[in-house]
Amino acid sequence: MSGVNFDINALCIGHITKNETDMQSGNNILALPEGFVTEAQALGASVRRTSGGFVVPSYLYTDPAMLREIPRIDEQYPIKLILEKIQNETSRPIVLKVTGPYSVLASVVEPSLLYRWLKKNPALVHTVLHQITTGLSAYILQAILHGAKIISLADPYANPSILGMGHYKEYAGAYLIELLRTVLLRSSGGLIHLCPHSSIPLEKAGYITVEAVPVKSSTSLYIDILFGLAVEKTVALTGHQCIYSRSVSGVQSLRILDTPGAHD
Numbered sequence: 001m002s003g004v005n006f007d008i009n010a011l012c013i014g015h016i017t018k019n020e021t022d023m024q025s026g027n028n029i030l031a032l033p034e035g036f037v038t039e040a041q042a043l044g045a046s047v048r049r050t051s052g053g054f055v056v057p058s059y060l061y062t063d064p065a066m067l068r069e070i071p072r073i074d075e076q077y078p079i080k081l082i083l084e085k086i087q088n089e090t091s092r093p094i095v096l097k098v099t100g101p102y103s104v105l106a107s108v109v110e111p112s113l114l115y116r117w118l119k120k121n122p123a124l125v126h127t128v129l130h131q132i133t134t135g136l137s138a139y140i141l142q143a144i145l146h147g148a149k150i151i152s153l154a155d156p157y158a159n160p161s162i163l164g165m166g167h168y169k170e171y172a173g174a175y176l177i178e179l180l181r182t183v184l185l186r187s188s189g190g191l192i193h194l195c196p197h198s199s200i201p202l203e204k205a206g207y208i209t210v211e212a213v214p215v216k217s218s219t220s221l222y223i224d225i226l227f228g229l230a231v232e233k234t235v236a237l238t239g240h241q242c243i244y245s246r247s248v249s250g251v252q253s254l255r256i257l258d259t260p261g262a263h264d
Helices: 011-019 040-041 064-069 076-090 099-106 110-119 122-146 165-186 196-204 222-232
Strands: 028-030 047-049 055-057 095-099 150-154 190-196 208-216 250-254
Touching: 028 076, 040 076, 040 099, 040 122, 064 076, 064 122, 076 095, 076 122, 095 122, 099 110, 099 122, 099 165, 110 122, 122 150, 122 165, 150 165, 150 196, 150 222, 165 190, 165 250, 190 196, 190 222, 196 208, 196 250, 222 250
Parallel strands: 028 095, 095 150, 150 190
Antiparallel strands: 047 055, 208 250
């Protein structure tokens, strides 16, 4: 698939292909956006459908100097359209699916190029990742303000086994933590759910601790338990199990640590 990004780093197939019906909720919920290309489109990427039926973004940046022109994600039309849909929804509880900072960048740069830039152009890569993180933070905060109850956050391209733990911490984990810190600090509502392919590497890298939280609920459906916790505001950040899990006996509460590996 020349010119189209869909490589083996994208481990979380649920984030890419599943929708609200796969969550098997007892409620009539709305999951937005419908695919995983919204953030890439906000950067200016075009999309196409592969022979396997996936809608994927085209590579956007071919030279590191182009990174200086990256726009603020939250100010672009594809994001504003999602926020408008959230604001106009009056009856259904909303799950907003968001892609983490490193994966947003990785979705619009050919993999071998991006890995080269991590080594040869680190300052530019850090600048663009910070810009993406700032835009994603504003996007999530506006979505919560407009009524989104659950933020389903995944960073599928941030794979330590491919990047190496050093590069993972510097370019992926640090910015995912920056995003989480900003949203948790500035929002008093909503629940952030991390894909286990993202939360488990964060724990292994020393960014978070995990505590099992027993759940007293009339349902064992995971997504409905999460909606209950979002209303009760008893857990702000969770993960370590797939949001598409049908039945669970408990929830993992995640806490961000102050660690030397975190990006300033």
